[in-house]
Amino acid sequence: MDDLTPSDLFSPSKARAQRALTQDWAQIESWLSYKYAGRAIPTFERNEETLKVLRELSTANERADEDRTMIERLEREALKVLDESSTNEDENPMKKALIDNLTPAGADALTALTSTATTLDATGLDTLSMAHSIIHLTSSAQQISNNLAHIQTLQGYLQKQHSLLRDQLALLQTDPAFGAPPTLHRQTTEQVRQMKHVKAKIREYEDRFSSLQSLQNRSLKRIGDASSAEAMADTLEQQKALRELRTVVEDLEARLAVFAELPADKEAARRELGRLEVELDGLRRRRDALFESMVGN
Incomplete structure (x- = not known):
């Protein structure tokens, strides 16, 4: 169950959907807490499919509880009526005389009528009221049967998924393909040994590289000194040639000065x-x- 993201705050539809999802999960958690009565709720994957199944299961369970409560109330009221009938039987002489003078068939019919009225929780003994009560009871019984069938289907699906998960878990625990190879310890030891050897080689090569770099720096320094002497000699030679060239140029300029007025x-x-x-x-x-x-x- 995710919380609201900053982008959802600017989308009313997403915010409403998120609030509805949060309320659904809150109802499911409350229902599970009530059913487990203080015990820890088992962990399960929280997604839309799980929420849908749990919501249907909760609704069916609540309907079954309501039906069971109604049946218990009917039974209590029937027992109460029977107790009152037994208590008042001696207090009403006319009723007692009427019951005593009934034929066996009439007594059976009266017993069936009172039992039916008590079971149906009918407000009266007229045919129309009892017919409506029978229709309502039949509809309720059919709805309860449908809910029970749906619950049994869900239970079968959950049991099937539970069996599949147990089979997969057993496969993971017993299949050698998912276990550690028997040579794992030897391979680990060999890799550790190779790693130590490689580290030692790296240190050796680093020392060699440092030595070669120092030797190269010293060689470059000597070459630099020799190059400086050669460069100085070349500079002196170039200066001498420059002076000779300047003398030749001055001589040519003196000779050309004669022709300057041409x-x-x-x-x-x-x-x-x-x-x-x-x-x-x-x-x-x-x-x-x-x-x-x-x-x-």
Whole structure:
């Protein structure tokens, strides 16, 4: 029997159904507590099918109790009437005289009539009242018979289910397929031994791994030192080559500075270069002429 969930609080239909289910289980528990009269109620599976069967059984039981109570009340009233008849028999002379003067057939008929009226709890001795009482009693008897048949069917179903459960329990207890294998103890011991061996191997491999890691760190440190020396030598070589390259670049820049005033256009630069060559030739001839005049003097 579940309690209300938070989602059911926002669903009126679910809340009503849950409350009705709770009330049904409360009635069943109250009925079982009354029937067991203080003894512990046996445990059973609580589901809708069980609730339905128990509710029908409770209803049938209550009807049977009502019928039994009615029969007991009729018997008590009949005994009371008989006692009163016996008590008042001597007090009513007319009645006594009437009974004494009845024929045997009349006495039997009167006895049958009074017994029938007492059994039927009829309000009068007229034919119509007794007929209605007989019809009502017949209907009640038929209803009781139907309820008893239904109860017997439920009882047979419960006994059948009980037998099936006992058979299944016996099968679980006796079938070797559901029992522990005979080699379970040996297998457990072997697995424990293997587990200890594996744990020892794990510790051994962890120690080896730690040793290898330490060795690797030391090797990397030595390689790092050697690499640092080689890197420094390479740096010095690169700096030397850079200085030589810078000298070559400066020399080329000095040589190219002569041509800095030339036009950017190729043809114009050639024409300018030709003009400069002609001018250079003229300067050379003047130099030679001046040198010759100086030598002649």
